[in-house]
Amino acid sequence: MGNEQTYDLAAVRAALPILREVTYLNTGTVGLMPEPVLERHLAAQAAYERGGHVAQEAARDAYERARAAFAALINARHPDEIALTRNATDGVAILAAGLRLTPEDIVLTTTQEHPAVLLPWAAAERRGGARLRLFPISADPDETLAAFERALTPATRLVVVSHVSCETGIRLPVAEICRRCRERGILTLVDGAQSLGQFPVDVQAIGCDALTGNGHKWLGGPKGTGFLYLRRELIAQVEPMLVGDGSIQPDFDRVALGDRPAEAAWDYAPTARRFEYGTRNWHTFAALPDAINYLADLGWGAIERHCAATSTALKEQLATLPGITLHTPTSWDQSSGLVTFSYDGWTGEELSRRLWDEYRIIQRRVQVPSAVRVSCAYFTTDEDITRLMAALHELRV
Numbered sequence: 562m563g564n565e566q567t568y569d570l571a572a573v574r575a576a577l578p579i580l581r582e583v584t585y586l587n588t589g590t591v592g593l594m595p596e597p598v599l600e601r602h603l604a605a606q607a608a609y610e611r612g613g614h615v616a617q618e619a620a621r622d623a624y625e626r627a628r629a630a631f632a633a634l635i636n637a638r639h640p641d642e643i644a645l646t647r648n649a650t651d652g653v654a655i656l657a658a659g660l661r662l663t664p665e666d667i668v669l670t671t672t673q674e675h676p677a678v679l680l681p682w683a684a685a686e687r688r689g690g691a692r693l694r695l696f697p698i699s700a701d702p703d704e705t706l707a708a709f710e711r712a713l714t715p716a717t718r719l720v721v722v723s724h725v726s727c728e729t730g731i732r733l734p735v736a737e738i739c740r741r742c743r744e745r746g747i748l749t750l751v752d753g754a755q756s757l758g759q760f761p762v763d764v765q766a767i768g769c770d771a772l773t774g775n776g777h778k779w780l781g782g783p784k785g786t787g788f789l790y791l792r793r794e795l796i797a798q799v800e801p802m803l804v805g806d807g808s809i810q811p812d813f814d815r816v817a818l819g820d821r822p823a824e825a826a827w828d829y830a831p832t833a834r835r836f837e838y839g840t841r842n843w844h845t846f847a848a849l850p851d852a853i854n855y856l857a858d859l860g861w862g863a864i865e866r867h868c869a870a871t872s873t874a875l876k877e878q879l880a881t882l883p884g885i886t887l888h889t890p891t892s893w894d895q896s897s898g899l900v901t902f903s904y905d906g907w908t909g910e911e912l913s914r915r916l917w918d919e920y921r922i923i924q925r926r927v928q929v930p931s932a933v934r935v936s937c938a939y940f941t942t943d944e945d946i947t948r949l950m951a952a953l954h955e956l957r958v
């Protein structure tokens with residue numbers, strides 16, 4: 562987890578003014594943008610909106626810097642392997658629409674995936690694409706791997722797994738799953754929405770073919786920023802379903818396309834830019850590198866240690882409260898800053914609502930298991946945890 566560097570928690574919290582009003586334990590749904598990043602973000606919006614085409618080149622340059630920043634963050638070999646998207650769901654949807662799979666093929670995923678994974682593949686199956694099948698995951702990685710092995714068939718073409726489950730916070734053995742898939746010639750897509758920004762996510766170390774993520778959760782970046790990483794060799798296998806100016810090569814040329822554009826000599830761009838077209842929200846991406854740099858300056862090792870320490874402290878305190886069932890593994894290597902628990906006498910829905918309505922503690926309910934999910938982020942304090950525990954004591958039935 563890196564060296565012993567720490568950061569000034571009070572200064573970090575002062576840059577997040579909402580923390581003066583509420584106990585914010587829901588970075589897993591949407592993160593908070595620190596004020597210095599917000600200033601840059603708003604300035605970039607203003608510059609492009611005021612400058613129009615005069616400011617377009619600068620906005621596009623900033624957009625390319627965001628691509629490079631995402632690429633560096635996940636250790637992609639080249640920014641050309643990154644398609645910039647609006648969110649993590651877009652990355653899944655691009656593959657569900659563009660990978661050439663038949664109704665005989667199987668896409669295998671887990672029972673704890675976000676709708677971002679389930680719905681694009683379910684819709685693809687309805688359109689006559691591959692069949693979507695699920696396998697259960699467990700707090701014990703060996704059990705998860707055994708269930709994964711049992712679910713594999715000769716028809717499995719793609720395995721899609723969360724790096725960290727958005728429901729139970731279980732960290733999946735993604736590198737091992739990808740290794741086993743590679744051995745069998747099965748493609749892999751990792752959903753990094755709940756891991757990116759919490760601990761290192763290295764696509765080369767994981768060995769996945771694709772990884773989707775976003776800027777708006779643990780990175781505290783702008784809403785509407787996401788990316789799809791595609792290993793260079795895979796890009797040509799994914800046909801863009803939405804195409805326009807920017808997604809082909811050579812660049813659009815009216816003369817060359819002539820009267821029969823479909824028959825003219827053009828192809829989709831050989832890079833992940835093939836999924837981007839038209840006038841885009843270039844300026845929305847401008848502050849993404851600022852958000853990443855802000856956290857990098859605090860120190861990735863320090864952030865990871867902080868998330869580990871606060872979530873571990875929370876789990877230890879939850880274990881002392883009668884009626885609590887913890888759904889998240891206790892070991893940091895098998896979990897993350899997400900902590901999910903059930904409380905006897907409460908549905909997740911009711912407990913979540915009461916924690917917000919009466920205690921101004923923002924978290925999220927989980928449907929299966931019926932539970933509440935709390936996010937311990939780089940700015941979470943012991944006092945946040947104490948407030949949550951005090952509320953749970955009061956709500957004991």
Ligand SMILES: Cc1ncc(COP(=O)(O)O)c(C=O)c1O
Binds near residue numbers: 677725752754774775
């Ligand atoms: C694991 C996981 N994947 C995907 C998403 C969807 O992310 P986005 O809203 O960026 O599409 C979420 C959001 O909560 C998530 O937790």
